[in-house]
Amino acid sequence: MRNCRSGCCRICGSKHYSLLHLSSQPSTEVQRAPVAEPIISVQSRSGAWIPCRTLLDSGSQVHIVTNRLAHQLQLPKTKSTVAVAGLGDACFNAQGASVCIKFKSHTSNYCACLSALVAPAITDNQPSLTVKPEGWKIPANIQLADPEFYKSQRIDLLIGASMLFELLSVGQIKLAAGLPLLQKTRLGWIVTGGGSSSIKATALQGQAVQRELVAAEGRMDELVRRFWEVESCEEGVVTATKEELACEAHFMTNFRRLDSENKLQRKPEVKVQYSAFIREYLDLNHMSLVPKDSLSLCKYFLPHHCVFKEDSTTTKLRVVFDGSAKTSISDFPVALTGDVCKMYRCVRVAEPDSYFQCILWRDSPDQEVQVFKLDTVTYGTKPAAFLPVRTMHQLASDEKSSFPIGSKTILRDFYVGDLITGGKSAQEVLEVMSQTTNLLSRGGFKLRKWCSNDRDVFDQIADSEKETFLKFDDGSGFTKTLGLAWDPAADVFRFSFSPIQVSPKPCKRLVLSTIARIYDPLGLIGPVVAKAKIFLQEVWREKLEWDESSP
Structure with missing residues (x-):
């Protein structure tokens, strides 16, 4: 500040900007009273009970939970469109989601559920300052909902008016004049109201203005950052999360190669029905019947349903099990695309893990319901996005000496199960196709739906392995490549x-x-x-x- 060349405040002459000057007029004292903050226990997804400090607010029409607590509880979130406004009609930063929370009192048998909006934060630590309750003479024979009510601590849950008055009980104790009162609730006795602690309005105003400026600046920075991220074409720095590193370590410790089996050679029929799809799982040994004496080993059952994909050139109907490489053709004149057939089901899971993928099925209502377990990776589960790709990369590493070009292609030119590659000549592309196909076949992966913009390459592909073209209204043929319509004959992308x-x-x-x-x-x-x-x-x-x- 000594080296600052800017002028001083025109009002008081101090080293600050004139607009930041706080008037020295006699300030108004604002009364500040303790708020109701009981301690409750909330249940996590695993069934464990976690202590939580709560704010009881009769002025709130909704219940609110912090994102920190919702993440800790691992509760499923549902979309919410509720808009929340605060003091001065200021918008409250909710995250567009809500969770259902089950909680109980630690002083009684009271238990209830509520639906709360998820937000980054509810308020500052409460009370704003740690107080000293010595001399308050709180009766020793009552159970406080928060024995450490006088300590400034984090608030993770706000209970609004719709439940607040259900929690109040008959019973109130008034302490000495100028002190808070004790109110009996189903959660225990709370310390609230009363109090003669005051704070200068000027100081409160200065603190509020400063916080508002910081918050507004942070929101503006966030908006600008998000705008430029959307429009930017630069590649960000990719860093692995702790969970991704754990997945990689687990894979390296537990993976093993299986012998190639002829279980994926049969091509599924067009418009296959639901029962045929389930039967195909059994025929391909991707699912097995659980014996009755082993039913106790089943840990989790996956809901399943069918979906139709009319623009698919192979399987129109698919059964979905609900479990909750940078690619570029570059400047190669000869392009080549392909697809891994049933990529997820080419990877077998360990025997103990397969009991977490159990389903119920019967071909007709007259039959007894049977329990099956899925023995391969199941799309729709969380590890499905990692295991097949990581397995293909491991296969490319293992077979690099035998298929150097194929190994490089797998590591560079695959996006999940879609291959997009190319070369400078038809001969070069055919070699890429041969090595990649033979390398993947050693791990039980089969490449199909081949397509190329070069007629010499396309003619070398068996008819059963060629991509089937879709048609635009003008009769031009195209195929889908990562969601884009590619016309191989003209070698152009088309937009409809x-x-x-x-x-x-x-x-x-x-x-x-x-x-x-x-x-x-x-x-x-x-x-x-x-x-x-x-x-x-x-x-x-x-x-x-x-x-x-x-x-």
């Missing part, structure tokens, strides 16, 4: 857009919905999308409601 029915009332919601339907991850039609976004900006500047007619 089906305009939605024109609404008699064009609005901001309709404009945004239309723009969001344009899938262009590479930015190839950026000029077209940019015009649409500019139009959306103009609509936004009009400050219209979502369903208000556009000018």
